[in-house]
Structure formats: C-alpha cells, structure tokens
Amino acid sequence: xxxxxxxxxxxxxxxxxxxxxxxxxxxxxxxxxxxxxxxxxxxxxxxxxxxxxxxxxxxxxxxxxxxxxxxxxxxxxxxxxxxxxxxxxxxxxxxxxxxxxxxxxxxxxxxxxxxxxxxxxxxxxxxxxxxxxxxxxxxxxxxxxxxxxxxxxxxxxxxxxxxxxxxxxxxxxxxxxxxxxxxxxxxxxxxxxxxxxxxxxxxxxxxxxxxxxxxxxxxxxxxxxxxxxxxxxxxxxxxxxxxxxxxxxxxxxxxxxxxxxxxxxxxxxxxxxxxxxxxxxxxxxxxxxxxxxxxxxxxxxxxxxxxxxxxxxxxxxxxxxxxxxxxxxx
Amino acid sequence: xxxxxxxxxxxxxxxxxxxxxxxxxxxxxxxxxxxxxxxxxxxxxxxxxxxxxxxxxxxxxxxxxxxxxxxxxxxxxxxxxxxxxxxxxxxxxxxxxxxxxxxxxxxxxxxxxxxxxxxxxxxxxxxxxxxxxxxxxxxxxxxxxxxxxxxxxxxxxxxxxxxxxxxxxxxxxxxxxxxxxxxxxxxxxxxxxxxxxxxxxxxxxxxxxxxxxxxxxxxxxxxxxxxxxxxxxxxxxxxxxxxxxxxxxxxxxxxxxxxxxxxxxxxxxxxxxxxxxxxxxxxxxxxxxxxxxxxxxxxxxxxxxxxxxxxxxxxxxxxxxxxxxxxxxxxxxxxxxxxxxxxxxxxxxxxxxxxxxxxxxxxxxxxxxxxxxxxxxxxxxxxxxxxxxxxxxxxxxxxxxxxxxxxxxxxxxxxxxxxxxxxxxxxxxxxxxxxxxxxxxxxxxxxxxxxxxxxxxxxxxxxxxxxxxxxxxxxxxxxxxxxxxxxxxxxxxxxxxxxxx
Numbered sequence: 119x120x121x122x123x124x125x126x127x128x129x130x131x132x133x134x135x136x137x138x139x140x141x142x143x144x145x146x147x148x149x150x151x152x153x154x155x156x157x158x159x160x161x162x163x164x165x166x167x168x169x170x171x172x173x174x175x176x177x178x179x180x181x182x183x184x185x186x187x188x189x190x191x192x193x194x195x196x197x198x199x200x201x202x203x204x205x206x207x208x209x210x211x212x213x214x215x216x217x218x219x220x221x222x223x224x225x226x227x228x229x230x231x232x233x234x235x236x237x238x239x240x241x242x243x244x245x246x247x248x249x250x251x252x253x254x255x256x257x258x259x260x261x262x263x264x265x266x267x268x269x270x271x272x273x274x275x276x277x278x279x280x281x282x283x284x285x286x287x288x289x290x291x292x293x294x295x296x297x298x299x300x301x302x303x304x305x306x307x308x309x310x311x312x313x314x315x316x317x318x319x320x321x322x323x324x325x326x327x328x329x330x331x332x333x334x335x336x337x338x339x340x341x342x343x344x345x346x347x348x349x350x351x352x353x354x355x356x357x358x359x360x361x362x363x364x365x366x367x368x369x370x371x372x373x374x375x376x377x378x379x380x381x382x383x384x385x386x387x388x389x390x391x392x393x394x395x396x397x398x399x400x401x402x403x404x405x406x407x408x409x410x411x412x413x414x415x416x417x418x419x420x421x422x423x424x425x426x427x428x429x430x431x432x433x434x435x436x437x438x439x440x441x442x443x444x445x446x447x448x
Numbered sequence: 449x450x451x452x453x454x455x456x457x458x459x460x461x462x463x464x465x466x467x468x469x470x471x472x473x474x475x476x477x478x479x480x481x482x483x484x485x486x487x488x489x490x491x492x493x494x495x496x497x498x499x500x501x502x503x504x505x506x507x508x509x510x511x512x513x514x515x516x517x518x519x520x521x522x523x524x525x526x527x528x529x530x531x532x533x534x535x536x537x538x539x540x541x542x543x544x545x546x547x548x549x550x551x552x553x554x555x556x557x558x559x560x561x562x563x564x565x566x567x568x569x570x571x572x573x574x575x576x577x578x579x580x581x582x583x584x585x586x587x588x589x590x591x592x593x594x595x596x597x598x599x600x601x602x603x604x605x606x607x608x609x610x611x612x613x614x615x616x617x618x619x620x621x622x623x624x625x626x627x628x629x630x631x632x633x634x635x636x637x638x639x640x641x642x643x644x645x646x647x648x649x650x651x652x653x654x655x656x657x658x659x660x661x662x663x664x665x666x667x668x669x670x671x672x673x674x675x676x677x678x679x680x681x682x683x684x685x686x687x688x689x690x691x692x693x694x695x696x697x698x699x700x701x702x703x704x705x706x707x708x709x710x711x712x713x714x715x716x717x718x719x720x721x722x723x724x725x726x727x728x729x730x731x732x733x734x735x736x737x738x739x740x741x742x743x744x745x746x747x748x749x750x751x752x753x754x755x756x757x758x759x760x761x762x763x764x765x766x767x768x769x770x771x772x773x774x775x776x777x778x779x780x781x782x783x784x785x786x787x788x789x790x791x792x793x794x795x796x797x798x799x800x801x802x803x804x805x806x807x808x809x810x811x812x813x814x815x816x817x818x819x820x821x822x823x824x825x826x827x828x829x830x831x832x833x834x835x836x837x838x839x840x841x842x843x844x845x846x847x848x849x850x851x852x853x854x855x856x857x858x859x860x861x862x863x864x865x866x867x868x869x870x871x872x873x874x875x876x877x878x879x880x881x882x883x884x885x886x887x888x889x890x891x892x893x894x895x896x897x898x899x900x901x902x903x904x905x906x907x908x909x910x911x912x913x914x915x916x917x918x919x920x921x922x923x924x925x926x927x928x929x930x931x932x933x934x935x936x937x938x939x940x941x942x943x944x945x946x947x948x949x
Contacts, residue, residue: 314820315819315820315821315822316818316819316820317812317817317818317819317820318818319820320801320805320808320809320812320820321809321812323798323801323805324798324801324805324809327798327799327800327801328794328797328798328799330794330795331794331795331796331797331798332798332809333757333776333777334755334757334777334787334789334795334796335777335781335796335798335809335810335813335862336777336778336781336782336809336810336813337778337809337813338778394798394799394800394801395800
C-alpha cells in the first residue's frame with residue numbers, strides 16, 4: 119500500500135483553524151466567555167463555590183445526556199424523550215427503597231438500574247419489533263411514566279435520600295470535589311473508551327451512519343438498537359438517584375426538566391441528530407455550557423419567554439458554527 | 449416523413465460519453481424496436497425522447513419540425529407518451545386514478561371529476577378485460593395488485609396519454625402469455641391509427657412477433673436500422689455485439705486455469721425467491737462462476753438471497769456437503785460467505801467513520817471481539833489493504849476522503865482478514881476506475897487460485913468473459929444457458945440473454 123505523507127505549507131495553520139472549529143473547542147471557549155460574562159453581571163457568579171454548584175447541576179444533566187447521546191448516535195431518528203419520566207420514577211423508587219438509611223443504598227441502586235433498564239428495554243423493543251419511530255415510542259413511554267408516577271405517589275411525596283447518598287452528591291469527597299463529579303468524570307472516561315475502543319461503540323456508529331451497510335456486515339442491528347435504549351434508561355435512572363441525593367427527597371415530576379436539555383446538551387456538544395457522528399466529550403462540555411447559560415439567565419432575572427429565546431438563539435448559533443466547521447472539513 | 453426523428457444526438461455524463469451519436473426515425477404506424485446491450489446508450493436515447501435528459505448535441509424533429517424537449521411535461525405536450533420500466537405508480541391510489549394521473553379530469557378547475565375519471569379509466573381497463581386477473585378493477589388500490597397487474601396499470605397509463613408516439617421500455621417483463629398477446633393486439637390497433645411505437649424488450653420472440661423495424665445501438669452509436677422481415681435474430685445479435693463476436697473469450701484474456709475437479713464447495717438446488725426461480729448450480733473450490741445476462745434478470749437477487757439479505761421461498765443449499773441455512777447476513781458470514789455489492793454507498797461504506805472501522809466489522813464478528821485495540825486492528829487491516837494496493841494517508845482518516853475505487857477496496861478488504869469460503873460479487877466494479885478494477889480482478893483470480901469459490905455477477909460482459917470459468921446466463925429470473933470453454937463468447941452471451949424466457 120502507499121502511505122501518502124501529508125506535507126505542504128499552511129498545513130499547521132489549517133490544522134489550528136480546524137481545531138478551533140471543533141464543537142468541543144467552541145463549547146469550551148463559550149463556557150469561559152459565559153463565566154466572565156456572568157461574573158460581570160453578578161459579581162461572585164464565577165466564585166469557586168458557585169462553579170462547584172454549577173458543576174453538580176451539570177453532572178446531573180450530563181449523566182442523563184450520556185444515555186441520550188448513545189441513542190442519538192445510533193441514528194434512525196434516535197431520540198429518547200422518556201428520560202425525564204425515568205429520572206422521576208428512579209428518584210421515587212430509590213427514595214422508597216433506601217428510605218433514609220445508608221444500608222438501603224445498594225439495593226436502591228440495583229432497583230433503579232433495573233427500572234431504568236426495563237423502560238429502556240420497552241422503548242427499544244417498540245422501536246425495533248413494532249417499528250414505532252423513536253420520537254413517538256419514547257413520547258408515549260413518557261406519558262405512561264407520568265401516569266405511573268401519579269398512581270405510585272398518589273400525590274403524596276414519599277421516600278427519602280440516605281445521608282450517604284446526599285453527601286455523595288453535595289459534600290466534598292476527593293480533592294474538594296463531591297463524589298458525583300468524580301462519577302461524571304468516570305462516566306466520561308468510560309463513554310469515551312466505549313465509543314472509540316470497543317466493538318460495541320464502533321457498531322453504534324456503524325448503525326447510526328449506515329444501518330443497511332452495518333446489517334450487510336453482520337452487525338446485529340436490532341440488538342444494538344435495543345441496547346442503546348436500555349443504556350439510556352439506565353443512565354437516566356442513575357441521574358434520578360443522584361437527583362434524589364441532591365434534593366433530599368423526591369418531589370413531583372422532578373425529572374421533567376431533563377427531557378429537552380439532555381437533547382440540547384448532546385447537540386451543543388457537536389453530535390449530529392442524524393446519528394453516527396459525534397461523541398460524549400463534547401456533550402459534557404455542552405451540559406456545562408447549558409447549565410451556565412441557564413444560571414446566567416436566572417441571575418439576570420430574565421422572563422421565561424426571554425429565556426426560551428436565548429436558548430433557541432444559542433442553539434441556532436452553535437449549529438451555524440458547527441456547520442461551517444463541517445463544511446471546512448469536507 | 450418520420451413522425452419522430454433524432455439525428456446525431458449525444459449526451460455525456462462528466463467524462464463518460466453515454467451516447468456518442470444517436471440516430472432514430474420513427475414512422476407513423478410502426479412498432480420500432482430498440483436493440484442494444486447493457487450500457488449501449490439505448491436507455492439514454494429513450495430518456496432524451498422522454499424529455500428527462502437534455503442532449504448535449506443533435507437534433508430532434510417531430511413531424512419534420514425541430515423541437516426542444518425540455519422536460520417530461522414538454523414531451524407530453526409534444527405528443528410523446530412513456531411507459532416507465534421502473535414502476536412509477538402511486539401505491540395508495542386506485543387503478544383509475546393512476547391511469548389518469550397525468551391529466552386528471554377536473555370540475556370547476558378545483559375538484560376531480562370522479563365520474564369522468566372512472567369513465568376514462570374504464571376504457572383502458574376494458575382493453576385488458578379477461579386477462580387482467582382477479583381483483584383488478586378501477587377502484588382497486590395499486591398497492592394491493594400483483595406485479596403483472598401493476599405492469600398492466602403502467603401500460604394503461606401510457607396508453608391513456610393517447611400520444612402519437614409512445615415509448616414502451618420493457619413493458620412485458622412481468623406479463624403472462626395471454627396478457628402479452630392482448631397487449632400486442634392493442635399495439636397492432638395503435639399502428640392502424642398511425643401511431644409510432646418505440647418498443648424495448650429483451651425477448652427475441654416478442655421482438656420478431658411485433659416489431660416492424662429495429663435500430664441497433666452499440667457503444668453509444670446507432671449502428672443500423674433494419675427491417676425485421678429482412679433479417680434474423682442471429683444477425684441482430686451480431687450487430688449488437690460487434691466485431692469478433694464469435695471468438696471465444698480466451699482470445700482476449702485467458703481466465704485463470706480452471707478449478708480441479710472435485711466435490712462442489714457450494715451447491716444450490718432449485719432455489720426460488722423474489723426475482724428468481726428454480727436456480728440450480730454447483731461451484732467448485734477455486735472456480736469463478738459468472739452470472740451473465742441483461743440487467744435485473746435475477747443475478748443480484750440470487751446473490752443477495754444466498755447472503756441472507758432477502759428471503760428464499762424454496763430450494764436447498766449445501767456448503768461443503770453440509771446443508772446450509774442462511775437466515776440473515778450475520779449467519780451467512782458465520783457460515784463462510786462474503787458479499788460485495790456494487791452499490792457501496794448503500795450496502796458497504798459506513799460514511800463518516802475511519803477507514804479502520806470500515807475494514808474491521810467482519811473481523812469483529814468472526815473473532816467475536818469485544819474490544820477494538822487500535823494496534824491489533826492495524827496489524828490485521830494493513831495486510832488486507834495492501835493486497836489490494838489501496839491508497840490512503842492514515843487508517844484514522846474518514847473513508848469519505850478516498851476515491852470511489854479506494855472506498856470499494858476498503859469494503860472488500862474487510863472480507864480478507866478472515867477469508868470466506870465463498871465470495872459473492874454483485875457487480876463489484878460499478879463506478880470505479882480502471883486501475884482499481886484491474887487490482888480487483890487480479891485479487892479475485894488469486895483468491896480463486898487459493899481455493900475460494902467465487903460467484904461473479906458483472907454488468908460488463910468483458911469482465912465476465914475475461915474472468916469467469918463458466919457463465920450462467922440469467923433471463924427472467926431463471927438460468928437459461930450455461931456457457932463453458934470455447935462457448936464463452938459475446939455472441940453466445942447475447943443470444944442467450946435475448947432468448948425467450
């Protein structure tokens with residue numbers, strides 16, 4: 119074979135300009151800019167304590183977005199709108215299983231993973247066996263979950279976080295950072311390894327990029343598609359438990375706030391909604407960016423309508439920047 | 449004066465000259481047959497008449513007046529009706545609506561006049577009364593019809609244009625004998641009305657039964673127009689095939705030494721499925737078995753079915769003497785089959801992903817790998833790419849950064865890491881450059897020499913004649929002739945392809 123060596127002037131310049139157009143880099147730059155902007159608007163916004171709080175909130179979102187990311191990468195209009203419902207249900211199940219006692223943490227984790235995995239499995243089976251589009255299937259599942267929440271709770275808050283769980287989420291654990299941040303970092307590393315270094319990861323990209331070609335190359339497409347939804351359900355369940363630890367007890371529809379943001383974080387991070395393109399590192403930056411943006415908008419006390427407009431405009435702006443980056447690479 | 453006349457028409461797609469010099473005269477009251485092999489320019493010529501392709505050069509005359517056919521609508525307005533070979537029907541609409549789709553009768557300019565619609569459609573439906581088969585009516589949904597009935601709807605749709613010139617591009621491929629006879633009666637009636645019919649078919653019996661004159665196109669040029677009453681099938685095929693058509697293929701390029709006799713590696717018995725029926729053959733280890741014939745006669749369908757990508761309705765398979773069941777590509781791959789499609793964009797390339805990931809999926813499957821270690825993969829992938837002289841900068845680059853030929857090499861390389869026993873090649877060189885083709889066929893011969901059994905379908909006859917030890921000619925979904933040894937000539941290939949199925 120012939121190895122073509124890349125040479126020529128301007129290669130370094132081109133490489134730098136390409137680097138600057140990568141979604142991850144754009145998101146990181148925006149994060150720094152927003153932190154300065156926030157601090158200017160409200161001194162103390164970028165204090166250590168405040169950033170730590172933002173990171174915890176971002177970790178909660180980021181964990182949900184990890185599952186969302188996997189589903190979206192798998193393509194065929196993959197999307198999981200039921201994550202919010204799973205987060206809520208997991209918080210309730212977890213709170214009731216542990217009921218304020220540390221000894222109940224392990225059973226609670228197992229129960230929540232089982233619940234999340236189960237609803238993910240239902241989503242996956244609906245999408246593959248019944249051929250229901252993911253958007254419809256997971257939206258329907260969200261409805262089922264919301265109904266289930268009402269039945270289970272009967273309007274009364276129940277279940278309590280164990281002290282161990284609460285401190286895991288809110289109290290410093292290692293190098294001054296709480297356990298949830300470390301958990302998020304661990305998830306980030308594992309996701310990156312899974313997507314780049316495992317056959318499973320390569321197959322997710324393969325079905326997301328060209329499902330038919332993947333099928334012709336022996337990829338178990340249906341199994342893969344079910345798996346990505348199960349993964350999404352389980353990540354949402356983990357996030358639900360962490361959210362329980364964050365707020366102490368579970369309240370109504372606590373997870374609902376995660377449905378759209380988890381998708382936006384993935385898109386902010388440069389993953390294509392068409393599937394087969396992107397990764398989780400960008401999504402992590404996307405989650406942080408989104409949380410900072412939300413926080414600034416809360417700080418300046420902007421009306422909800424204005425907040426929606428800023429979100430929308432930011433999303434469009436980023437799409438524009440990423441799109442240009444892609445065009446440059448093609 | 450000719451009804452429709454084309455002279456010196458040419459059309460190039462990029463660097464490829466699809467039509468070099470097309471001349472055609474259609475008289476009023478004749479059925480004019482177009483004859484030409486795969487890629488001869490025959491369909492380009494039709495598309496120019498139909499208005500879906502604009503010629504680069506040349507003149508089109510209708511009733512002696514020069515015209516520009518700017519699009520399908522313009523063609524209709526100029527009095528040209530078309531039967532489309534690829535079914536162009538609306539599945540969810542009724543037979544009547546489909547027949548009148550191009551010109552729905554209106555009421556006050558807004559509504560469809562249902563009564564007029566039914567009345568008009570029923571005229572054409574009545575033409576095929578008695579042969580259209582069960583369930584065929586004006587109200588029936590096209591989606592519920594059988595293949596032959598849909599083809600009848602297409603024919604009725606073309607007839608309903610009432611155009612002075614009508615093009616029928618393989619209108620009889622799905623029809624039964626009675627339907628064809630009725631269709632020919634209708635064509636004879638149209639002739640007496642002074643209409644001009646352009647007729648394309650690959651069945652010599654039909655051509656001689658209905659045609660008045662024939663124009664032969666070869667390599668993008670009109671070779672000759674002849675009266676069918678003054679010629680015979682042998683002459684027509686000779687004109688289509690060109691010079692030296694009787695020489696055995698061994699004269700231009702000798703296929704690799706034939707396989708040693710022995711037990712067949714793959715045995716196919718009475719295999720039937722969608723697009724093919726009752727196909728039987730054996731392939732020996734080291735043999736390259738060619739699938740020949742015109743486009744879409746079941747060659748690809750058989751290969752895809754063997755690979756588990758489409759279902760098999762009957763017949764049996766044996767691999768190395770053991771019964772073989774292929775449920776899907778995954779099980780076919782596990783059994784030792786490999787499939788390379790010419791449509792790499794749809795069946796092969798995982799766009800946007802690195803070269804290494806595009807070369808590795810079969811390795812993952814056969815070795816049941818969980819981890820994809822870059823260094824280990826590299827050691828596996830590089831030799832496979834090297835065997836095909838693949839040019840690339842880095843294994844980490846996206847496959848889209850390569851030329852078409854090199855992309856196809858990557859897709860083929862994925863089958864070379866763990867060798868299959870049987871390699872199914874479905875027009876593998878479609879759209880790739882000559883150098884890549886040469887590399888590919890060198891490799892194929894080498895693989896055969898090492899004992900692999902290879903099934904090769906190619907739409908380029910030279911590739912078949914130059915590489916296959918035996919050629920099975922497909923016609924209408926069945927194998928109609930087997931060409932071996934000195935019989936492997938272009939002439940025989942065409943004669944078999946044009947025989948009545």
